[in-house]
Amino acid sequence: MKLANSPVTQHVFDGIPFFLKRDDQLHGHFSGNKxxxxxxxxxxxxxxxxxxxxxxxxxxxxxxxxxxxxxxxxxxxxxxxxxxxxxxxxxxxxxxxxxxxxxxxxxxxxxxxxxxxxxxxxxxxxxxxxxxxxxxxxxxSPIAEEGVKTLADEILTWSRFHQEKPLAVALPAGTGTTALYLHKHLHRHGIEVLTCPCVGGESYLVSQFEELGETRHPTILTRDQKHHFGKLYEQDYRVWQSLLEQTHIEFDLLYDPMMWRCLQTWYPQNADKQLLYIHQGGILGNESMLPRYQRKYDLR
CATH class of the missing domain: 3.40.50.1100 (Rossmann fold)
Structure with missing residues (x-):
């Protein structure tokens, strides 16, 4: 059962060069951060x-x-x-x-x-x-820390051989548990963790962090427009579709588009950093999300 040591691949999306930690290629049922x-x-x-x-x-x-x-x-x-x-x-x-x-x-x-x-x-x-x-x-839950630390250790090992610029690790947040524990184990090595609140706003995400008892938090990226969890946004679909076309990799439709829209704003001021994106799996959920987008926006 493969639950660790996922591969890292290299890509460019809308002019943003990035490495991709393929946790979607772990065990089929235990996809990504789960x-x-x-x-x-x-x-x-x-x-x-x-x-x-x-x-x-x-x-x-x-x-x-x-x-x-x-x-x-x-x-x-x-x-x-x-x-x-x-x-x-x-x-x-x-x-x-x-x-x-x-x-x-x-x-x-x-x-x-x-x-x-x-x-x-x-x-x-x-x-x-x-x-x-x-x-x-x-x-x-604190039960998640052990497995997330394993991910942090894999990132550290990879960075020793591939890091040419200051490293920033990015992933979207639901409860933010993975991002929080990644930050805990990476910040001491000078690696920044970026995340964005997909379920609620920034204050909600901070409250989730605080419930786990951690006082140091990852960097939270947000957008000016309010983003309601589970609501269908045509721009989210367009970003998802462009990711698929440019990288030939399927991402999650519920979380990843929001993170990438934040990164499109973040990158121009941070082009001196090396971006590592965590693919957290979850693509089986696209089976139900895609028909909803296609019906609402008459997409083919």
Whole structure:
């Protein structure tokens, strides 16, 4: 099972030269940053554990990775969501379909609670005991640090042979866990970590960092226009399409376009730096995102 030592390739996008850390080429189910975040749980040995518990979106990248982890460990995954759209139930696709194929139970709160209840509240009340192992949404937990440190060590080893300018490592953020722990282990070596808030604004991302108890944070890039998570922006699609055409590599449609739009603004003032971008996987989610873009903007 390949969960480390992903290759690094070299590219140019819209005049920005960059290296690409191909964490999308790790294990197919443990794609990208989820492979790093969940790495320590592969060695987790507690015979009392029978269930792995998670929550989030029915198309979350973490859903598929948690389902794969549970399958390998012989645990049952219960993944709680607010709701499952009827069209997705009728025609499962993307991460949702992949998780079901691996035996996951995806449970909609609307089906088990008469009143509106957040999945995290239900889990803490009903599914937290010695038999149930909880992984917070997006893997935002100290359990992620061990695997992310492995990624940082790989970057350091690579940089010793390939760094010609000051190195900046870039990756988009959901909870920001990967970016935060990368910064923790790279800043002492003079390597800057850049990220951008894709789920909420800058203040939300900082609050996620602070909940993990770290006082030093990566550099946060933002755009002037507000960006709503999950909303379809034609410019995001155009950036994604251009990345595919210019690099011949498929990126994630939900997170990567926002990061690259920030980097397009950042690079002209930082052309003296060497950029290393982390491909965090997640491309199975494009299976559901692409039809939405094509329908909304009549794309072919």
């Amino acid at each position: 492979a790093r975040k969940l790495m320590s749980l592969l060695a987790y040995d507690d015979p009392k554990i029978t269930h792995l518990i998670g929550y989030g979106s029915p198309q979350a990248n973490s859903l598929l990775s948690l389902a794969a982890l549970a399958s390998i460990k012989g645990w049952q995954l219960e993944f709680y969501v607010d709701r499952i759209p009827s069209w997705l139930k009728e025609s499962p696709n993307g991460n949702y379909r992949g998780a079901l194929d691996l035996g996951a139970k995806v449970i909609a709160m609307a089906d088990i609670c008469a009143e509106s209840t957040h999945p995290a509240d239900f889990i803490h009340k009903h599914r937290q005991d010695e038999n149930h192992l909880l992984v917070p949404e997006g893997g935002r």
